[in-house]
Amino acid sequence: MRVHPLASPHPQPGQRRVLLLTDSYRPTVNGVVSSVDELRQGLLEAGHEVRVLTVGPTRRTTFDGQVYRLPSLDASHIYPHARLGRPVDGHLLADLVRWGPEVLHSHTEFVAFWWARRLAHRLSVPHVHTYHTLYADYTHYFCPHERLGRSLCASFARHTLDRTDLVIAPTEKIRRLLEGYAVRPPIEVVPTGVDLARFAPGERSPELRAALGLAPGVPVVLSLGRLATEKNLAEVVDLLARVPDPWQLLVAGDGPEAGPLQRQVSRLGLGARVRFVGAVEPARVPELYRLADVFVSASRTETQGLTFLEALATGVPVLCRDDAAVDGVVVAGRNGERYTTPEEFTRSLTRLLRDPDLRRRWSRAAVRTATGLGRDGFVAAVCSAYDRAAGRGRTTVAA
DSSP: OOOOOOOOSSOOTTOOEEEEEOSOOTTSOSHHHHHHHHHHHHHHHTTOEEEEEEEOSSSSOEEOSSEEEEOEEEOTTTSTTOEEEOSOOHHHHHHHHHHOOSEEEEOSSSHHHHHHHHHHHHHTOOEEEEOOOOGGGGGGGTOSOHHHHHHHHHHHHHHHHTTSSEEEESSHHHHHHHHHTTOOSOEEEOOOOBOTTTSOOOOOOHHHHHHTTOOTTSOEEEEESOOSGGGOHHHHHHHHTTSOSSOEEEEEOOSTTHHHHHHHHHHTTOGGGEEEEESOOGGGHHHHHHHOSEEEEOOSOOSSOHHHHHHHHTTOOEEEEOOGGGTTTSOBTTTEEEESSHHHHHHHHHHHHHOHHHHHHHHHHHHHHHHTTBHHHHHHHHHHHHHHHHTTOOTTSOO
């Protein structure tokens, strides 16, 4: 491993050395990665020293001055594209101890979490954890029996989170879930914010529209995210088949359901109106939002609805399933709609597609909603959580 010079041993007052730990990071694209990256960028802009510990794509440890990448093995038999990092690396542990992080903030519950525990025990510093994933909604990947899978998820959450000093829940929905699991550390709700300068209304690119094969003058319905069973895009396709013209669907993202979804589109005779563009570079994502007239999602597994917030910040009304994860974000009748039945989806989308003035009003309201959910406020709330965790003194819990 290449070891870089240590950062300043004496941060300015109010500034910290923060280590973010996650089993998933760039170039992977998902909600956890987006949340970690927003936090990292915001902490850096606020003057904190930040490094990331994550799982790399090879069998050797690397460090580029900002991101440590652990050696790993393929674990796609557990979850698509997953990798398991090395749980022990003496040289890396020594380098991290020399750097001396003052806060350990983990974002996944596997190898990266146990690195955080080991460092918390060694350095006697607070360990904060954000619980991003509703594992109970992913039991089809690891357990054939749903009830048993949900029981295992609750037990796993208690066993893991009870070792931390403070838990961050991205939404009130997650806080209630963890309280139901009888998790003992304090739980604070801190919604992930987005970079409002990056996700902002702007001119639509006619060149990009043409390159994607989108017809001029026809409203664009956008779906952006991982194409997996739990994201439930198949429901959106089925429901769109009931919606009268004019519309065209742009599907951005990749995953194990890409093939089945393409076959579904063909079977329903929608091939001329649906465009699959695959995985998109993060830098291009705002451009896709700006092409859209409506953002749609049928996901039942959202913990923070980050793509919904990105869409709203860009001025795109949202149509999604009614879910507590988007309380305070998607406000029905103001910046979008939340549906529970196929009829509600069809009626809401038809109304939006046929009424450009309504889309414009909801677009303005969407931007106003996002104004209060920016990255600066997110980072400030996380730093306040760090302060409270530091005052609890529970880092002597066994690693």
